[in-house]
Amino acid sequence: MMRTLRRPLLLLLPAPALTSAACGTERAHAGASADRAELDARARYMQSAIELIRVTEVDGPVVRLSAERATVDRETLRRAVESAHPATDTELDALLPEQTAPASPVERGDLPPVGDGAPNNSVPEGASG
Secondary structure: OHHHHHHHHHHHOHHHHHHHOOOOOOOOOOOOOOOHHHHHHHHHHOOOOHHHOOOOOOOOOOOOOOOOOOOOOHHHHHHHHHHOOOOOHHHHHHHOOOOOOOOOOOOOOOOOOOOOOOOOOOOOOOOOO
């Protein structure tokens, strides 16, 4: 019985090592790029074709695009990547709401007008609580 238990354990032990081998290994400025075999293995793990994966080292922000294959074609993704850029001041002005400073502090209904300024947590007469 002990021998039958060891065999399944030996088969299960390498699985976590294989699944974690492709995770977290990339480092910025780490030197040599991953070879084709490693990229193929990662692509299979991600259930993607290696031809659809582009790897490059860049300074600054990183943009990642993904889509369902059935809904977006490669040309659409290519155009999206080529047009990706940090927003200009004009684009930010069009997207973000106007910045306004409040004229006065927000009036809170639970602060009493007199006393120590602690919130009024009393329950009105007849209310359940």
